[in-house]
Amino acid sequence: MSVYFQKTHQRSFGTYPLKGGELRDAMLIAAEVGYRAFDTAQMYENEKDTGDALKETGLAREELFVTTKVNVANFDESRFLASVEQSLKDLQLDQVDVLLLHWPPADGDIAPSLKLLDQARARGLTRDIGVSNYTVKMMREARALIEAPIVTNQVEFHPLLNQDKLLAAAVETGIPLSSYCSVARGKVFEYPLFGQIGEAYGKSAAQIVLRWILQKGVSINTMSTKRKNIEANFDVMDFTLSNIDMARIDAMTATGYRIVGKDLVPFAPDFD
Numbered sequence: 001m002s003v004y005f006q007k008t009h010q011r012s013f014g015t016y017p018l019k020g021g022e023l024r025d026a027m028l029i030a031a032e033v034g035y036r037a038f039d040t041a042q043m044y045e046n047e048k049d050t051g052d053a054l055k056e057t058g059l060a061r062e063e064l065f066v067t068t069k070v071n072v073a074n075f076d077e078s079r080f081l082a083s084v085e086q087s088l089k090d091l092q093l094d095q096v097d098v099l100l101l102h103w104p105p106a107d108g109d110i111a112p113s114l115k116l117l118d119q120a121r122a123r124g125l126t127r128d129i130g131v132s133n134y135t136v137k138m139m140r141e142a143r144a145l146i147e148a149p150i151v152t153n154q155v156e157f158h159p160l161l162n163q164d165k166l167l168a169a170a171v172e173t174g175i176p177l178s179s180y181c182s183v184a185r186g187k188v189f190e191y192p193l194f195g196q197i198g199e200a201y202g203k204s205a206a207q208i209v210l211r212w213i214l215q216k217g218v219s220i221n222t223m224s225t226k227r228k229n230i231e232a233n234f235d236v237m238d239f240t241l242s243n244i245d246m247a248r249i250d251a252m253t254a255t256g257y258r259i260v261g262k263d264l265v266p267f268a269p270d271f272d
């Protein structure tokens with residue numbers, strides 16, 4: 001069974017765009033609150049700071065669940081594995097738990113980078129492999145190309161964006177989704193519905209949003225620098241949204257608010 005089904009791993013602490021002391025402080029709070037899964041990337045230029053903070057938590061390696069992502073700039077055969085070795089050195093780990101391809105390549109040909117990713121797994125540099133920002137078509141292609149389980153496609157996922165096509169592809173391909181921009185970088189708070197629903201459960205708007213994501217079968221990544229928010233984001237396992245409330249939130253996806261698209265990342269694929 002995928003490790004993503006473990007309770008602590010369904011809630012991952014994202015590290016972007018934090019660095020240095022700010023990252024350290026946030027990660028130490030997150031670990032204290034109960035987070036065991038941490039998400040970084042070569043592109044974030046904070047793997048060394050993340051490694052230092054992980055060490056400072058004093059948590060045993062087997063308790064931690066660390067994800068990093070290979071930068072598209074390192075997809076070349078001459079750089080890929082060396083870049084992952086550098087990530088491990090910076091993270092001060094022998095192996096990460098999941099290694100993701102951060103983005104599909106600009107030309108859309110996913111086969112070469114997926115094969116290199118699988119080589120990294122075969123060499124023991126990572127326990128599992130995954131992808132990020134893949135379209136439905138790419139999820140299908142990836143499933144056909146690689147025999148090892150692909151444990152996640154990490155994508156933008158929040159109630160202001162309809163990702164039903166990706167959800168259907170997750171069921172079809174067996175590649176589970178995980179979220180980023182889970183609270184739409186704060187945009188969800190402009191809509192009163194989440195707070196209104198929260199009143200019935202004794203939960204905040206953010207907690208309602210995160211619970212909705214979990215109940216869609218998607219594991220969550222959240223980032224916060226504030227203890228109160230870090231605690232709230234972790235405290236989402238003791239209630240269940242009713243089918244009616246799920247449907248009310250589903251209706252919000254018609255908003256069509258995408259944060260990470262071509263204007264932010266020019267080489268982003270044509271998302272479904």
Ligand SMILES: NC(=O)c1ccc[n+]([C@@H]2O[C@H](COP(=O)([O-])OP(=O)(O)OC[C@H]3O[C@@H](n4cnc5c(N)ncnc54)[C@H](OP(=O)(O)O)[C@@H]3O)[C@@H](O)[C@H]2O)c1
Nearest residue numbers: 014015016132180181182183184185206222223224225229
């Ligand atoms: N794979 C990819 O391409 C990709 C792209 C983007 C992000 N990511 C990953 O996903 C993680 C999360 O995404 P994100 O940070 O972009 O977006 P996010 O989690 O939607 O938003 C983070 C922002 O929301 C605020 N926030 C968080 N929890 C809150 C709460 N309970 N109440 C009020 N405000 C709250 C935080 O501010 P405060 O600090 O004030 O709480 C922070 O500014 C990143 O850190 C990164 O690891 C991956």
